[in-house]
Amino acid sequence: xxxxxxxxxxxxxxxxxxxxxxxxxxxxxxxxxxxxxxxxxxxxxxxxxxxxxxxxxxxxxxxxxxxxxxxxxxxxxxxxxxxxxxxxxxxxxxxxxxxxxxxxxxx
Amino acid sequence: xxxxxxxxxxxxxxxxxxxxxxxxxxxxxxxxxxxxxxxxxxxxxxxxxxxxxxxxxxxxxxxxxxxxxxxxxxxxxxxxxxxxxxxxxxxxxxxxxxxxxxxxxxxxxxxxxxxxxxxxxxxx
Numbered sequence: 001x002x003x004x005x006x007x008x009x010x011x012x013x014x015x016x017x018x019x020x021x022x023x024x025x026x027x028x029x030x031x032x033x034x035x036x037x038x039x040x041x042x043x044x045x046x047x048x049x050x051x052x053x054x055x056x057x058x059x060x061x062x063x064x065x066x067x068x069x070x071x072x073x074x075x076x077x078x079x080x081x082x083x084x085x086x087x088x089x090x091x092x093x094x095x096x097x098x099x100x101x102x103x104x105x106x107x
Numbered sequence: 108x109x110x111x112x113x114x115x116x117x118x119x120x121x122x123x124x125x126x127x128x129x130x131x132x133x134x135x136x137x138x139x140x141x142x143x144x145x146x147x148x149x150x151x152x153x154x155x156x157x158x159x160x161x162x163x164x165x166x167x168x169x170x171x172x173x174x175x176x177x178x179x180x181x182x183x184x185x186x187x188x189x190x191x192x193x194x195x196x197x198x199x200x201x202x203x204x205x206x207x208x209x210x211x212x213x214x215x216x217x218x219x220x221x222x223x224x225x226x227x228x229x230x231x
Contacts (some may be wrong), residue, residue, distance in 0.1 A: 028125055031213075032216075034218070038152075044202070044204075047220045049209045049215050050209060050215035050217075053209065054217070055217075073217045089152075089218075091216040094157070095154050095168045096142075098151055098152040
């Protein structure tokens with residue numbers, strides 16, 4: 001199975017900050033990397049697919065990059081509604097594994 | 108409105124069985140690979156199972172194969188997960204989600220529509 005490792009596990013930030021979350025795959029997954037946002041008690045929401053493609057309707061302050069084994073999710077200017085947990089997921093091979101999550105909290 | 112609705116969760120004793128359902132409205136499931144993903148209390152997301160269009164392929168992680176069975180009924184626009192020999196560590200919120208084919212330079216799959224989840228609690 002492909003292991004997905006996110007860092008950090010949590011971070012504290014203020015509104016307006018730039019935030020970067022990293023995700024590393026245990027072997028190359030090309031660009032088969034997705035990012036999801038989850039708020040407490042809610043289902044995950046797809047933000048980015050194919051490592052860097054922004055899903056329609058997702059604010060442009062979100063961006064993704066990377067290829068192979070190393071990926072990043074960036075939020076250019078954190079908004080209050082962005083405080084949530086973020087998960088990466090590889091769709092290169094079954095089982096489609098998720099990272100352990102990064103909780104973005106208010107500083 | 109595009110919607111997936113899960114049902115069938117509840118409290119079950121260890122060793123028991125439960126059948127979860129996922130019914131779609133506003134979209135037709137038959138053309139898509141469908142998935143079950145679970146989340147144990149306070150934990151992250153874990154993929155549980157996938158079923159391809161026409162039920163040609165069914166996938167499970169090694170840890171669940173033999174206990175869980177995924178199926179679909181396209182006439183009812185629904186998907187199911189039969190869970191047997193349930194254990195305490197199966198306690199989780201179970202989500203159904205659609206896999207969508209996104210085309211850029213190639214085809215990429217992502218879970219773009221999710222249900223609200225149904226809670227399964229395994230306890231004596």
